[in-house]
Amino acid sequence: MKRSILFPITIALILCAAPLLIAAAKVGDAAPDFTATASSGKTYRLSSNLGKYVVLEWHNNGCPYVGKQYNSGNMQRLQKEWTAKGVVWLTILSSAPGKQGYVTASEENGYLEKMHAAPTAALLDPTGEIGHLYDAKTSPQMVVINPQGIVIYDGAIDDKPTTDLADVPGATNYVNLALEEAMAGKKIETPATRPYGCSVKYSDSAH
Amino acid sequence: MPPPKNSLTDERRIQTKMRMCVRCLGSAATLVLGLILFAHATSAQTQPTATSAPIPHGTVELVAENQWIAPAHDFLLGLRFKLEKGWHIYWVNPGDSGEPPRIDWKLPAGISAKAIEWPTPERLGTSSIVDYGYQDDVMLIVPMHADPNVAQPAPAQFAAQLKVLVCREMCIPGKAQVSLALPIKSQPPPPDHGNSTLFATARQSLPRPAPASWKFKLSEQKDSFTLVGILGRQISNAVFFPLDESRVNNSASQKVVPAATGFAMTLPKSDQLLKPIARLRGVLVLSADRAYTIDVPVSKPAVLKN
Incomplete structure (x- = not known):
């Protein structure tokens, strides 16, 4: 009997909540806050970085588009360059257990060392919670958040949606552009692009 | 690997x-x-000599519709992909992830290639990430033209350097070199029965231009477009594939409301669409064998989103 009363209420609650749940971060909106454990074991909370620029980088070490950025040394160069200027760089691993790109904390630490990667932290997101919060579609999708906590860029790392290492040198890097323009007090000319790459390997992903 | x-x-x-x-x-x-x-x-x-080349989890072959080509005539070549079960390649707009095949032609003097004719794709993926592509066997037709002064009598050597991303759970980039030699004769060729069937099948999978009697209207709301189609009869099922990326939210469901004379369809906007657009181009699929290309202007002056 109880169930027959609660059931419609539950359905109504789900229906009301659904639009809120699927409304992910958009350029111009406040960046949704999250807390995550890094491969180093430390806990990171996005909102504790207010006052700084933050870059979110979706990562999957088996994705050839990610491989293009890391094997060319481009991603590491960006990480070093921007963290040296005070930017907080968070690499996010949203692959579900059993899917491509899923790693344990120690495996990720080994990868960071081997690749000479230098993000502020590599955040483990095996449930895909942060990924869904930002509606991350691909690796390497990139998000830039300004010191006021507003998303100012969301999309591709650059304008060459290929897996060719040879395409890195001539590419226009959208993360660089957004950070440079924002820091110079200019309007972001390209605030959103199609985030090319491999689909994020969420637990429900089939491709 | x-x-x-x-x-x-x-x-x-x-x-x-x-x-x-x-x-x-x-x-x-x-x-x-x-x-x-x-x-x-x-x-x-x-005889035309074609070669099949391996790509990750499949093969690709360059084929011709006819046995030879003639000066001052159009002809068709095709890139025929055969993929292992579960693996896919991408449409010209790949959707949320992936990348379409890219062809770099090496053509004989006097021969020019036109744009790829893309078959109607299918929606691939899950609730949160949706791609547009092809599984199993698919052929990309490439129309070609031979100039009147194309060199005779040597066979024309066609070669294509292909880059293709093949995905299932994961994605593997592949490269392939395919080639084909076709004789040049002064008379246009008779239909080649083997390949004419192949090309006829491939042509059936191409979207056709929407009949001129059909009318479409596209209105814009804050977060979505509404596509109204007047086709002279009730339409209950329709799927829209946007030709240009970052216009329509690929993974959002497309709500179709049947009307006596057609349908109204809600197409949620892409999060990446921050500027107004003048038109929306794409492929409208009404059933498995009825797909149409449409190009609809946004009906009222676009208003800048905040």
């Missing part, structure tokens, strides 16, 4: 084997093999 690159064609492999044999065999065998090689070379002058 991608399979090892193997640019050796079947034909070359056979010829290489033959050359190796020739060295170690006696003169009688040499004569026999010589005759086979001669016969092979002779047939190559009249």
Whole structure:
């Protein structure tokens, strides 16, 4: 009997909540806050970085588009360059257990060392919670958040949606552009692009 | 891991084997093999010779609709992909992830290639990430034109350097080199029965231009477009594939409301669409064998989103 009363209420609650749940971060909106454990074991909370620029980088070490950025040394160069200027760089691993790109904390630490990667932290997101919060579609999708906590860029790392290492040198890097323009007090000319790459390997992903 | 690159064609492999044999065999065998090689070379002058090349989890082959080409005539070539079960390649707009195949042609003087004719894709993926592409067997038709002064009588050598991303759970980039030799004759070719069926099937999978009697209207709301189609009869099922990226939210469901004369369809906007657009182009699929290209202007002056 109880169930027959609660059931419609539950359905109504789900229906009301659904639009809120699927409304992910958009350029111009406040960046949704999250807390995550890094491969180093430390806990990171996005909102504790207010006052700084933050870059979110979706990562999957088996994705050839990610491989293009890391094997060319481009991603590491960006990480070093921007963290040296005070930017907080968070690499996010949203692959579900059993899917491509899923790693344990120690495996990720080994990868960071081997690749000479230098993000502020590599955040483990095996449930895909942060990924869904930002509606991350691909690796390497990139998000830039300004010191006021507003998303100012969301999309591709650059304008060459290929897996060719040879395409890195001539590419226009959208993360660089957004950070440079924002820091110079200019309007972001390209605030959103199609985030090319491999689909994020969420637990429900089939491709 | 991608399979090892193997640019050796079947034909070359056979010829290489033959050359190796020739060295170690006696003169009688040499004569026999010589005759086979001669016969092979002779047939190559009249029959198109195509090669199939490996790509990750599949093969690709360059094929021609007809047996030869003629000056001042259009003709069709096709890139025929055969993929292992579960693997897919991408449409010209790949959707949320992935990348379409790219062809770099090496064509004989006097021959020009037109744009790829993309078959109607299918929606691939899950609730949160949706791509547009092809599984199993698919052929990309490429229309070609031969100038009046195209060189005769030597066979025309076509080659294509192909880059293709093949995905299932994961994605593997592949490269392939495919080639084809076609004789040039002054008279246009008769239909080649083997390949005409292949090309007829491929043509059926292409979207057709929407009939001129059909009317479409596109209105814009803050977060979505509404596409109204007036087709003269009720439409209950329709799927829209946006030709240009970052216009329509790929993974959002497309709500179709049937009307007596057609339908109204809600197309949620892409999060990446921050500027107004003048038109929306794409493929409207009404059923498995009825797909239409449409190009609809946004009906009222677009208003800048905040």
